[in-house]
Every structure is written in C-alpha cells, then in structure tokens.
Amino acid sequence: MNSNLRLIISAIVSFSFYFAWSYWANSMATDNQALVLRSALVQGTLSATITILFTFILEKSVAKFGESYLSLVFVVPIICTVHSKTSQNIAIFKTFKNALDNSAKYLNNNVVPGTLLAPLLPISIQTSIAIGVNWLNQTPNLWLTVAPSIFITAIYGYVYTFALLSKPKQPVLQE
Incomplete structure (x- = not known):
C-alpha cells in the first residue's frame, strides 16, 4: 500500500x-x-x-x-547556541553539535535517543x-x-x- x-x-x-x-x-x-x-x-x-x-x-x-542522541548534560548549551546567527557561531555550533553527538553515543546510559524526542x-x-x-x-x-x-x-x-x-x-x- x-x-x-x-x-x-x-x-x-x-x-x-x-x-x-x-x-x-x-x-x-x-x-x-x-x-x-x-x-x-x-x-x-x-x-x-x-x-x-x-x-x-x-x-x-x-x-x-x-537517529540522533541528545545527552541530558548538554541540553542547556544546545538551547543557548541555537539562537546564534553569525557564521562564526554557526561553525562553532556545528563543531559543538558533532562533539555532543559523539559524547552522547559514548555516554549512552545518559542520553535520550532522538526517537523519543x-x-x-x-x-x-x-x-x-x-x-x-x-x-x-x-x-x-x-x-x-x-x-x-x-x-x-x-x-x-x-x-x-x-x-x-x-x-x-x-x-x-x-x-
């Protein structure tokens, strides 16, 4: 169907x-x-x-x-960086997001899968x-x-x- x-x-x-x-x-x-x-x-x-x-x-x-993971430890920094608009802040945000994703996968006992969010x-x-x-x-x-x-x-x-x-x-x- x-x-x-x-x-x-x-x-x-x-x-x-x-x-x-x-x-x-x-x-x-x-x-x-x-x-x-x-x-x-x-x-x-x-x-x-x-x-x-x-x-x-x-x-x-x-x-x-x-298929993403969000570490509960990093929720506040993510919320704060979302509001930045400059290209430098966007580059920092992408780097920070990559680091967060990697750390969240590493710390899988302390993360919320994107499936739940x-x-x-x-x-x-x-x-x-x-x-x-x-x-x-x-x-x-x-x-x-x-x-x-x-x-x-x-x-x-x-x-x-x-x-x-x-x-x-x-x-x-x-x-």
Whole structure:
C-alpha cells in the first residue's frame, strides 16, 4: 500500500472514530442535538486533518532527530547556541553539535535517543490545536472529547516513528 493511500485511510478511520466518540461524549453533557452534532463534526474533521498534518510533521521530525542522541548534560548549551546567527557561531555550533553527538553515543546510559524526542513536536501541536478548536467551538465535554485524541495520537506517533526507523535504508545506486 503506498503512503498516500495509507494516509487517506488513516484520515477516514480517524474521522469516523472521533466523530462517533465526540457524539457519544457530548450527548451525555447536553440535550442540544445541534450542538452535539456540530461538536462531533468538528472533532471528526479536526482529527482527520490533524492525522494528515501530524504524519507530515512527524516524518520531518524523525528525519531530523530520529537517529540522533541528545545527552541530558548538554541540553542547556544546545538551547543557548541555537539562537546564534553569525557564521562564526554557526561553525562553532556545528563543531559543538558533532562533539555532543559523539559524547552522547559514548555516554549512552545518559542520553535520550532522538526517537523519543521526535514525536514531541507534532504531539504538542496536535494537542494545542485540538484543545483550541474544541474550546472555540464551545464543546460541552471538552476534556472527555479531546483526551482520547491526544492519548491515541501519542501512541500513533511513537509507533509510526519506530516503523519509519525500522525500514531498511535504500542503497544509493552509483552509475
């Protein structure tokens, strides 16, 4: 199955599940069926859209951080050097990053693999959007509506990350 078809099927499944979940969760909070249906449509559409966006951001994040290591000892210097813009600082940053990567691999008991960090950005974006959209919609049972979405998205993010990293790399053919 190609990636576009897999993505479309995931979006349809996401819409269906979260539409039904939101309808059930909000029908317990109010008798206003128009509000319940609107909340279900908002959550279903949001979930389908977020599935597509989340997967795109996750693939970019995994490509950037998936096979890296980040030593916990070096988190503060990395954060401080990220904000520098001059060419000298960029050269220093690249040298420093290389030293950090090498030391992190050497100190593998004290590092966080990029595999664990890569899904955090898309998960936080999805969480913010889901809460914000449902809050604006005045969803009657906000937390019961969005909590499964956030939890299942986090699981999906880590499973998808491990699946991406477990694919064998394609050899580069030279002519």
